[in-house]
Amino acid sequence: MELQKARPISGPKQRPPFSHRLRNGSAWLLCLSFFFMIPIEFASLEWKQTTEGLWRIESGENTGVWFTLSWFLWALITLAGILGFTVGGLISRFAYERKRNRGVEGRDIAYYFAWIQLLTLVVTLPYYALNPEEGNSWIDYFPHILMLGIAVFLFRGRLSDLGLRLPSVKNTLALLASVAISYVVVYFFLDPLVTEPVARFFHLELNSWREDSISKGIDNALKAGWVAVFGQMALIGIIGPIAEEVVFRGLLMNALMKRGWVVLSIVLSSLVFALFHADITFLAPLFILGMILGTLYAVFRNLWAPILFHIVNNTASVILDILHK
Structure with missing residues (x-):
């Protein structure tokens, strides 16, 4: 026995x-x-x-x-x-x-x-x-x-664990190409296909308090000198994008992706990303931007992909704002 x-x-x-x-x-x-x-x-x-x-x-x-x-x-x-x-x-x-x-x-x-x-x-x-x-x-x-x-x-x-890792040479080339294509699409098509139609539908004036606040900050920086301008560009164009991508993609989206909810993670992180900016006029385009950022993260499983696109998008906006003044 x-x-x-x-x-x-x-x-x-x-x-x-x-x-x-x-x-x-x-x-x-x-x-x-x-x-x-x-x-x-x-x-x-x-x-x-x-x-x-x-x-x-x-x-x-x-x-x-x-x-x-x-x-x-x-x-x-x-x-x-x-x-x-x-x-x-x-x-x-x-x-x-x-x-x-x-x-x-x-x-x-x-x-x-x-x-x-x-x-x-x-x-x-x-x-x-x-x-x-x-x-x-x-x-x-x-x-x-x-x-x-x-x-x-x-x-x-x-x-x-947040996705902050160096990609391989092959992935780097694909990452850079994807970021470039995404920015071209956003620059030429986001406003005419999303921002303006949504604003017309809800009878919203295309005047964002958040964009005005950023523009005012750039005005003050220009008056203070180029050191202040570069500081403003660093905050808006580099620090802000990296910080937001760590939060919305590296933490929130990452937590959902680990459960296998890839599509849901992109949608929810994009929604929180758009709401976080508290800008009703640009709520729809911010959500689309979040979808692009989330897709880049999901495809490459690397946080540097959305970070780079976010930096390019914000920095270009600041430079264009300065040139138009």
């Missing part, structure tokens, strides 16, 4: 320490706080009808009931998240940040956005409180700088 091997008796699974559970939950709260700002920003936009019967959408300070309630809820979530994330980090001696994990999981996304939200508020709120009238300065791009810096720190030693 064959004796069965005795199975080791395993006790109940040990729960993580309270500080870790507190910190993980608070990280998700701050992640929610980050994305909750998108509908709040949309709610703050002001719709004004022009004499031509078109809708002009401007960045305003809408103080309606829904906006006030949404802002109050956001403030509660953010405050609870900051307190729990900070206290839990101090108690655990920032165990997550000291540990180097492999791969990218949900908790990595939560901690990434938690740090962005925390540091953005710590720096920008006091700055805007002391400089309420100042705008279009480097502080407006501080979140993008954080997006890039925090990614480098949290994913140190595993940036390739």
